[in-house]
Amino acid sequence: MYVWARLARTALTARSRGDYRMGDESRLSFRCLPTDIDLNMHLNNARYMMLADIGRIDIFFRAGLVSLAREKGWAPMLGGLQTVFVREIRLWRKFDVVSTVETWEGTQVIGRHEFVLDSGETAALVLTTAGVYDRRARRVLQFDEVVAALGRDATPRPPTEAERIFMASHAGLRALAKKGG
Template structure:
């Protein structure tokens, strides 16, 4: 089942998982298929990113963000990510992608995707940095405005030390990329 079939399944089952509440988790179950593996017969690194995308889309769909983004001509956009792999996901192994919005500062949102084996062990962790881009006004939207537009009153929690280090590293790497232009 390639990405489109997995996405169709995620969309079709979204209502059964209920609305996404900020601070909660999205849990999507998968099995490592032959189309997912590399020559080491385990989930290839690109597939981790694609499955994390599905976790984010599930959050966007169930939180109402996709509907709001269409209405306001906003676009959720990835800024970057960092991933670590600690255990392999072998062919035919069942696992879950557990996705969450961790916190935010200004226009930047930190997300987390844990790949959890059927044994309960974490196989990989991906931290993401993203934002909501307002195409009409050519700016990133402050997350306080997004939260208010979603008609919720959740507040961001202070960033943890690993999250702050991730944001600093992301900012420096972004500056490096821009300097290369």
């Protein structure tokens, strides 16, 4: 139930955090709860992904993508992710999840979710690739189409070398999965 409570809190308070513009960040504060931990008494690796989802959903609400997706029959879809764990988040520790849309190229959007301890240190970093699927047209949209439909005037920066490596790795792994392993 706590996952839904966190999601509901994020949805209900999204407006108070203001409109999301490309280049902005979503900053959500959490505390590591007993239901979040594993046998090592720190944040379970699956919780990082769930909390990154909430950061993405905050961006979707604040950018207007949730209402636009409902209207147009679109579905934001996560393609893949890569995570690095640097420091543990122990039980009861406060931390923030700082989420951003880093850039996009074609149909791929690169997102970043940094888990920041109350000391200011990074605990983990999650890089994601995602896109928006048009159910009616049965295709993944060029992200420039999504930005234009949102009424935004934004130009993506070129992907960094690390982002290009991530995108290529994701494409290769996806091709392998489609072939059956």
